[in-house]
Amino acid sequence: MRLLFIFLDGVGLGENDPVHNPFATANLPTLAGFTDGRRWLRGLPRIESQTGVFIPTDxxxxxxxxxxxxxxxxxxxxxxxxxxxxxxxxxxxxxxQIAEIIEHDNVISTLKARGADIAFANAFPSTFFESVRRGKRLLSANQLALHTADVRFPDAEALRDGRALSVEFTGEGWRNRFGADGVPILTPFEAGQHLAQLAGQHTLTFFDHWLTDYVGHRGTLQEAVALLETLDGVMAGILDAWDRSEGLVVLTSDHGNIEETGLRGHTYNPIPTLIAGQSWPIFADGLTDLTGITPGILRTLLRDIE
Ligand SMILES: [Zn+2]
Incomplete structure (x- = not known):
């Protein structure tokens, strides 16, 4: 069993408000494919299908x-x-205090200790490694968990070699900020296929997408719509290349934000959790809030390892 975990920072289920909520207007056929064609908005119930489950998560x-x-x-x-x-x-x-909780125990460390092969699929520029080394940058909670478990952080070379993706998936944002230098440009669909292929080589592959929160804080509705449509294309590519009998693709978030673009700050909204793949019921059992994700990962992956 394999698991591709896509963390989206700051994505919630909000009002059907086309002025602030990109989910109200964006064209997201792949995501809507898991919700009977309905838009990802507040009030959606848990929706199960043969291909996966959508769970509004507290x-x-x-x-x-x-x-x-x-x-x-x-x-x-x-x-x-x-x-x-x-x-x-x-x-x-x-x-x-939070760092101590993560360093004491986290799902990545638990899996690593049981012999799971874990990959971090985000490429980081050299400036990131330098500022961490100089103590000028604190790791995020996600990054700290991966670091604690000794999971390698991919660099620019890994991106050029196709062993990682840039945070915005396609490589365009990386090129704009850090220069071309051999960085491949992919369509969202190709990026998704590529991520699925990478994830096919590991027990757990973690992709940390923080742009959604960034755009939620600082972006326009148009930028938010474009970002979600890219994400939808990436998901289409992932599902195209993913063996659904062999593993799960899990998408979740930490809090709402992008669904109220322009209003600044996070929201109290539930966040969407999507679990795609044949064995989704094993993961989804009892999942109603963020505390249910780690048990789901462990139930899914430890059966094979032990
Ligand atoms: Zn934020």
């Missing part, structure tokens, strides 16, 4: 205040209700 976790990235991601990757333990939502980067 990110508030019974704690007052707007959900934040550090506590949300830490909850996703430990199964612990981290905001409850802290008494508040906190982010974007982990404080000492």
């Amino acid at each position: 990110a508030c976790l019974g704690v007052d205040g707007k959900p934040q990235s550090a506590t949300g991601q830490a909850t996703i990757l430990t199964g612990i209700n981290v905001p409850e333990r802290l008494g508040r939502h906190y982010g974007p980067r982990p404080n000492r």
Whole structure:
């Protein structure tokens, strides 16, 4: 069994509001394919099909205040209700207490200790490694979990060699910021196929897509629509190249944001969890909030390893 885990930062299920919510207007046939053709909006129920399940997922976790990235991601990757333990939502980067929870135990470390082959599929530019080394950049909760488990962070060379993708999938954003230098440009569909092929070589492949939160904070509705349509194309490519009897593709988020573009800040909305692949019921069992992701990953992958 294999698992391709695509983390989307800041994606929630919001109102049918075409002025602020890109999900209300974007053309997203692949995503809607999992929800009977309906748009990903607030109020959608859990929807099961042969190809997967869509689960509106609570990110508030019974704690007052707007959900934040550090506590949300830490909850996703430990199964612990981290905001409850802290008494508040906190982010974007982990404080000492959150870092200690992640370093003590997380799903990536657990799998690694059982011998799972884990890949991080995001390429990082040399400036990222330099600023981490100089102590000028704190790792995100996701990155900290991967780092704690000694999972390799791909660099520019890995991107050029096709062993990783840039955060915006296609390579165009990377070229604009860091120069061409042999970086392949892919269509969203090709990028998805490529990600699926990479994930076919590992037990767990983690892709961390934080642009959705970035665009939710700073972008326009148009940019948000374009980003979601790219994501839909990537998903189409993944599903095209993915063996659904051999593994799951899981898409989830830490808190809402992009569904209220232009309004600034995170939201209290449920987030979408999508689990695609034949054995989705094993993963989805009991999943209603962010604490259900780690148990789902372990149920899915540990059966094979043990
Ligand atoms: Zn944010």
